[in-house]
Amino acid sequence: MSPLSTTVPLFSIQPTYLDVLADVQSGKIQKDSFYISCFVSDKSVHGTVDVYRSGSEVVLRGHGGFDVQVGNRKLTLTASCPELNVSNVLIKSPKSQISAHSTKRIETFDISPQGELYVVGGPNGEVSLSSIADGGAITRSLDGHLTYITKVLFFPSGQVVLSASGDMQIKLWSTADGSNPRTFLGHKRAVTDLAMIGRGRNFLSASKDGTVKLWECGSGSLIHSFTNPLGIPVEPTTMAVSKRHDGISAAPSSPLEFETDDKLVTIGYDNGDIAIYGLSTKNVLASIPTKSVDSEISNIDVVDDRIFVARGKNSEIWDLRSITVPLETINLPSPVVGIGASTANSFAFATQTGTPVVFENHKVSYYVAGFGDSTVIGVKNRSPSDGIYFAGKNGSIKQY
Template sequence: MRVRQRPWLAVQPSVAEVLRDVHARNVDAEDVWVSAHVAPHSVHGTLRCKRSGESAILTASPSSAAWRAEATASPDVWDVCVAGDVELSTQVHVPRVQRTWVGAQAPTVLDLQVSASGTERWAIGGADGQLYAGEWHGGGSAPAVPSVECAGHVGDVTSVRFFPSGEVLLSTSLDMRARIFSAIDGSCPRTLEGHTRAIVGSAILGLGRRIATGSADHSVRVWDVGRGAAVQQWTRDEPVTALAAYGAAQATPEAPVGALLAGGARGVHAWDVRAAPQEAWACVLPAPGGVSALCAHETRVLVGSDRGLVALFDARAPAVPLEAWVRSEARITDVWADAHGVLVATSDGLPYAASGGVQELVGWDAAPTSAVRRDAHGHVLVAGPGAWAWYA
C-alpha cells in the first residue's frame, strides 16, 4: 500500500483579526503571510486583505504574483491557489469564533452529542482532572464559559464520551479510573476502578449499559455500568494507546456488531464483544509509527499515528487500508470520521478536514491542537491549549 504525501498550507494565525480589521475599516488593507509545502519543496508569499463592497477579501499581493486567493461564500472560507515550482490548490477555513478557554488550562479531549430532547451538549476535559459540560449553541458563548463542572478525577482527563442520551458522560483519566457523570448537574454516580496504569481511551457499547476502557496496563475491559464491575477483559502484548467501538447496521460475519478496536504500537486489534474473548481481526499501519488516535464510523476505521500517518480501513476487509496519507511527521492527536468526511487534529497546529480535497483549519500559530469534532449542523470545533475555535 502506497502512502500518499499530501501538501499543506500554513497561514498567518491572525488572519481572522486582519479580515475583521479591514471589514471594520480600521485599516484600508494589510498583507498576511502564507506558506505552501509540497514535499520536498516549500514556497512562501503574501496575500493582500482589502475591502470589496461590504466584505473583506484576500487577493494576490503585488509582490506575490504566484499566489491567488478567492473568497467563496464569505471571508471565513476561501480558495488559495499557488502556481510555480509548487502547484497547490486548497480551501482555507478561518475560525468564525476563536476564544480563550477559561476552564481547563489545556483542553485535551472533547465531545458533542444531541440529547433525546434535541439539545446539543458539549464536554471538554483537560489537565489535572478538569472536566466541564454545557449546552452547545453553535459558535455562540459556549464553551468559552464552563457551565457544569464534573469534579472527581485527580489526573489529566484522557477521554470523554457522551452516552446516547446526551445527558450522561463517560470520562477516563491518568488516575486509572473511569467515571460516569451527569452532564446536567455534574454528579458522579459511578466510579470504575481496576486498571493498574493510566486509562487512555473509552467506548460506549450499544445504549450504554456496558462501556469499555483501554489502558497502558495492556488490557481492555468491558464494564457493566449498573453493577460497576468488569465483565470481560482482553490482554494485549503491548500498552493500549487508543480505543474505539463500531457497529454495522446489519450484522455479518465480516462486520460484527459490537466490535472493540484497540490501538497500540504496531496497529489495531479488534474483538467481537458478543462472543467469548477472541480476536476478530487485526490491521497493521502501512508506515512506521504507533496508533495515537482512533475513530470508527459505520464500517470505516480511521487511524492516526504518532508519526503523522492517517489511514482509513474498511473493517470488513482490514488487511490493506483504503487510503493512507501523511503531511508531516507531527503527531496525530485526534481523528474524527462521519458522513461529512474526516477531521484531523495535529501537534503542529495544522488541523484539517478531508472530504475529497483538504480544507485547512487555520488560526493556531503552530500551537498543538488536541481534539476535533463536528456538530449537528456540520460545523467544526477544534480545541487546543487554552483555546477553542469554531469553523462555519
C-alpha cells in the first residue's frame, strides 16, 4: 500500500470576527468587516468579509477571492477560496475561554486528566496551578525555578505536576498544597521536554545536553541516559511514550522501573533525526536520519499505535505506525507548534501561521478561530467529549 500524502490548506481569520458579527446583529453599527486569508503550499490569498444587515438577517460578502457564510450551527462559519481550490471549510469559535491571570505570557500548559485543573509555565520561571471551573483564578503559585519554563505535565492522578526549565531542574509539585517534595538534578543544559510512563512512577526528561534521562520518582534516582544512536552531537527537542505494537514485552533492566516492559519512546532531535527505543531493553529499534535542512522535530504525540511526528520549517506531520517510514504525510505551509491526539483517527495541530486545525479520518474536520497569527503555543486534545484546548502566548486558553 502506497503512503498517503495530504496537502492541508491553512486559514487565518480576524480573532475578533465574532464581535463584528455581534455588533452588526445588535444594530450597534450598520456595517463592518473582518480579514481572512488562505494558504496552500507556497500560495496565499488575502481578503476581507463585509458584514451588514438585510432586514433581520446578517449578511456576509467576501472580497478578494472568498465566499463566507454563517454556518448552520451557532458560532461557526463556512468559507471557500476558489482560487486555491478550497471549498466549504468549517471554522469554529471557542466554546469557552480561560485567562491565565498569573502571567501575561505563557510558554507551556497542561490540563489535568480529570479536566478540573490547568497548569501554566511562564518565561521567568513562573509556574501556576488554577481551577478551570472558576474561570482561571489562581489556585497557587509554584515558586522555585530560576528561568523560563519549557514543560509542565500532570501525572495521571491529577494530584502531582512536573515542571522543567532552562535552569536544568525538574521539579515535582503537589497540587494539594503546592509543596515541592523532590527536585531532579542531572542535566547539564536546559531541559526541553518531559514524558510520563504509565501511572508515573517513572518519567523521561529530554535536554539540550544531548540526553534523554529515565527517572524513578520515589527515590529521585536516575536509571538510564539515552543518547542519539548515530553518535552525533544533536539536541533532543521532543519525545513521546507509546505502547509497542509488535507484541514484544521484555523485563525491565532495573528494579526501579515500572510499566516499561511494553513501551517505546520516540525521540526527535533538532537536526531532524528520529530515534525509537524499547524502554525496558534500552535498545534502539529504529533510527531515522534527517534527509533535508531545516527539519527540526518540533512535536511528537501518540495515541494507540500511531506516532505523530511534526518536522521541518516546510512542515510535515508523519504517521509512523510502521516505525521506519511514514504511512501518511500531511503537508503544511507553516511549521507546527503543537500536536494533540485523542483517538487513532483524530488529532489537532497548531501552526505558526493561520488558525489551528482539527484533522479526522485523513481530512480536515474544521478550523478554529479566536487566535491571531503566531500566538498558539500548545494543544491538548483530551477526548471527544471534553473537547480540545489550545493555548496562546498571551495567556488565553480556549476550549473547542
